[in-house]
Amino acid sequence: MKLLWFHLMPHTRLPEDFAEKHSSVWVDIDPGLLDPAFAHELYNEFMDELEDAAELGFDGICVNEHHQNGYGLMPSPNLIAGALARRTRDAALVVMGNSLALYNPPLRVAEEFAMLDCISGGRLVAGFPVGTPMDTCYAYGQNPSQLRERYREAHDLIVRAWQAPEPFTWNGRYNKLRYVNPWPRPIQRPHPPIWIPGGGSVETWQWCVEADYVYANLSYYGHKLAAETLKGYWQEVAEQGREPNPYRAGFLQFVGVAESREEAIDLYREPAEYFYGRCLHVHPRWATPPGYATEATLRSRIESQVSKVANANSDARRQATRKPSMEEIVERGYVMVGSPDEVAEQLRAVATELNVGHLMLLMHFGNMDRQLTRYNSELFATRVLPQVHSLFDDQWEDRWWPQPIAPEARATPRSIAR
Amino acid sequence: MNAPLERHLELPGGRQARVWEKGHGPTLGYLGGLVGLPRWPDFLERLSAEHRVVAPSLPGSFGAEHFRDLDDVPDWVSAALDLLEAAELVGANLVGASLGATLAAEVAAFAHASVGRLVLIAPFGLFDSEDPVRDLWAVQKREWNALVSSEPDNLAAFLSPPGAVDELEWEIQRTRSQEACARLLWPTGDLGIAKRLHRIQAPTLLLWGELDQVVPASYAGRFARGIGDNAKTGIIDGAGHTAELDRPQHVAQAIVDFLH
Numbered sequence: 001m002k003l004l005w006f007h008l009m010p011h012t013r014l015p016e017d018f019a020e021k022h023s024s025v026w027v028d029i030d031p032g033l034l035d036p037a038f039a040h041e042l043y044n045e046f047m048d049e050l051e052d053a054a055e056l057g058f059d060g061i062c063v064n065e066h067h068q069n070g071y072g073l074m075p076s077p078n079l080i081a082g083a084l085a086r087r088t089r090d091a092a093l094v095v096m097g098n099s100l101a102l103y104n105p106p107l108r109v110a111e112e113f114a115m116l117d118c119i120s121g122g123r124l125v126a127g128f129p130v131g132t133p134m135d136t137c138y139a140y141g142q143n144p145s146q147l148r149e150r151y152r153e154a155h156d157l158i159v160r161a162w163q164a165p166e167p168f169t170w171n172g173r174y175n176k177l178r179y180v181n182p183w184p185r186p187i188q189r190p191h192p193p194i195w196i197p198g199g200g201s202v203e204t205w206q207w208c209v210e211a212d213y214v215y216a217n218l219s220y221y222g223h224k225l226a227a228e229t230l231k232g233y234w235q236e237v238a239e240q241g242r243e244p245n246p247y248r249a250g251f252l253q254f255v256g257v258a259e260s261r262e263e264a265i266d267l268y269r270e271p272a273e274y275f276y277g278r279c280l281h282v283h284p285r286w287a288t289p290p291g292y293a294t295e296a297t298l299r300s301r302i303e304s305q306v307s308k309v310a311n312a313n314s315d316a317r318r319q320a321t322r323k324p325s326m327e328e329i330v331e332r333g334y335v336m337v338g339s340p341d342e343v344a345e346q347l348r349a350v351a352t353e354l355n356v357g358h359l360m361l362l363m364h365f366g367n368m369d370r371q372l373t374r375y376n377s378e379l380f381a382t383r384v385l386p387q388v389h390s391l392f393d394d395q396w397e398d399r400w401w402p403q404p405i406a407p408e409a410r411a412t413p414r415s416i417a418r
Numbered sequence: 419m420n421a422p423l424e425r426h427l428e429l430p431g432g433r434q435a436r437v438w439e440k441g442h443g444p445t446l447g448y449l450g451g452l453v454g455l456p457r458w459p460d461f462l463e464r465l466s467a468e469h470r471v472v473a474p475s476l477p478g479s480f481g482a483e484h485f486r487d488l489d490d491v492p493d494w495v496s497a498a499l500d501l502l503e504a505a506e507l508v509g510a511n512l513v514g515a516s517l518g519a520t521l522a523a524e525v526a527a528f529a530h531a532s533v534g535r536l537v538l539i540a541p542f543g544l545f546d547s548e549d550p551v552r553d554l555w556a557v558q559k560r561e562w563n564a565l566v567s568s569e570p571d572n573l574a575a576f577l578s579p580p581g582a583v584d585e586l587e588w589e590i591q592r593t594r595s596q597e598a599c600a601r602l603l604w605p606t607g608d609l610g611i612a613k614r615l616h617r618i619q620a621p622t623l624l625l626w627g628e629l630d631q632v633v634p635a636s637y638a639g640r641f642a643r644g645i646g647d648n649a650k651t652g653i654i655d656g657a658g659h660t661a662e663l664d665r666p667q668h669v670a671q672a673i674v675d676f677l678h
Binding site for chain 1: 486489555556557558559586589590593594596597598599600601604605
């Protein structure tokens with residue numbers, strides 16, 4: 001099993017009455033709430049934490065893209081990944097990812113990801129999310145009725161550009177480019193592994209299986225809700241006659257480790273309640289631009305099993321906006337807590353039940369400070385990770401993991417050599 | 419109120435459109451608004467007393483499923499011209515509301531022989547940052563009717579599924595018609611029509627709901643100035659963006675007076 005350390009980079013000083021006094025954490029959040037000088041501190045602290053995670057032995061470090069968002073200060077994950085590529089040696093750089101339709105031309109993603117792959121010596125995982133309605137349709141003004149078509153065209157263009165042995169012309173519906181020839185191409189051939197973050201959309205499952213990409217279920221609502229979604233995904237894998245290799249899937253989980261469960265609840269209460277009480281306060285007016293969900297998804301939401309997941313997710317969201325207590329957060333499985341042995345046992349059970357080989361761990365959440373983050377990550381790396389790391393490896397090969405050039409052939413940045 | 423006659427057009431690009439028709443007299447075309455025509459509305463009933471009212475469905479609205487091949491203003495104008503030609507409305511007087519008014523104005527600008535007299539009820543297309551058009555799709559569903567209409571209960575009834583219809587399919591159709599509007603209008607800035615308004619040669623009446631919270635009534639003057647001396651404006655007291663549904667009698671009367 002691969003264990004990845006994921007940073008959302010949340011603002012850690014949203015006011016206590018944020019949910020009461022402010023309309024939304026996303027899109028129209030009050031710019032006065034974040035002093036750029038404090039952002040300077042946060043970025044440097046958060047990037048230290050990602051570097052720490054790589055040093056501590058996590059298999060990969062993950063960043064993602066959000067816009068105008070108080071819990072995700074990374075409009076450009078590629079900037080962060082560029083710095084991390086120079087400060088880490090072996091960890092996979094998992095950019096989850098670039099919302100393809102937001103880049104004009106989307107060739108920009110082919111170029112920047114190829115640069116990241118070259119700088120890091122072939123350690124990149126290329127995440128291709130459609131992007132949330134808040135990011136794409138409202139913050140970036142993309143037409144919800146065209147978003148998925150633009151996304152798919154961008155995907156086709158990027159994947160071809162990475163592999164083309166010579167320049168080619170792209171006369172797409174949305175992109176017209178006479179001379180497609182990104183320099184450099186990525187190190188990894190035919191291209192870096194592609195992971196698709198997604199929710200409960202049947203079409204996304206079908207596409208991931210057909211294209212042989214990793215489907216990554218990135219929800220903030222933990223393993224209990226993810227179970228239904230992943231069940232649907234694995235059904236699709238079976239229907240298409242593919243092997244149930246757990247490395248076809250990824251899944252996000254908040255984790256808080258301490259010497260005991262009681263201590264963990266005590267230590268992580270404030271940051272967890274901060275996250276679920278303030279960071280997810282998104283005004284519902286940003287939720288459903290017409291056309292963002294396809295008609296097929298609308299139908300299945302209403303009619304099928306998936307609807308229960310979607311409804312459960314929105315129920316969870318509603319519950320979350322009611323400021324859940326730490327007890328509720330733990331009970332619902334949003335945050336997994338315990339001693340190292342207890343967490344290892346829970347993770348092994350969840351990974352086995354969900355059949356997920358790529359576990360993305362949120363070990364910094366909410367307003368957690370540097371010290372507690374370090375404590376959580378270190379305990380996990382030294383006492384949980386060794387207990388679960390070998391899960392699946394006797395049975396399955398991870399065909400979706402980066403294939404870097406050999407360590408001895410890799411350049412050593414001065415920052416690491418010191 | 420008797421139901422209108424219904425027929426279906428086969429259009430270029432594999433599109434189809436429902437056409438509702440009622441009344442006798444001079445032909446009057448109608449292009450529906452933000453919510454399309456889920457029902458035959460009172461104000462068309464009133465107009466049909468003196469006109470042969472012909473209302474073809476715009477792409478994506480009730481009675482015309484396909485629209486996702488339309489990417490930009492020229493695509494939509496081309497589709498609207500196809501529709502007017504197939505419905506034999508070329509050269510006839512034309513009324514448009516909201517989205518329909520936007521397309522009626524574009525058609526009149528691009529191809530001015532296509533329309534006789536023109537009535538535009540609260541078209542989109544211009545944008546003044548000092549007096550911005552509202553973002554229709556950044557409101558919660560439950561607030562939507564009260565935003566677009568001064569008579570939200572009437573609008574809710576107008577949009578509710580008729581008895582025999584499958585509710586799921588009705589909801590999908592309503593969402594689809596919203597998506598079609600969004601496909602042309604998103605993210606609700608200007609559509610470039612300011613550069614073309616001078617090309618509208620048809621005698622034009624701009625009607626606006628006094629209480630329009632979507633495209634403020636001040637836009638009547640902006641459109642009229644852009645079109646020139648052949649344009650005049652009328653404000654409908656007490657009406658919102660869906661003026662033709664909020665105050666059917668006044669809107670119908672203003673149209674009849676203008677066409678006489």
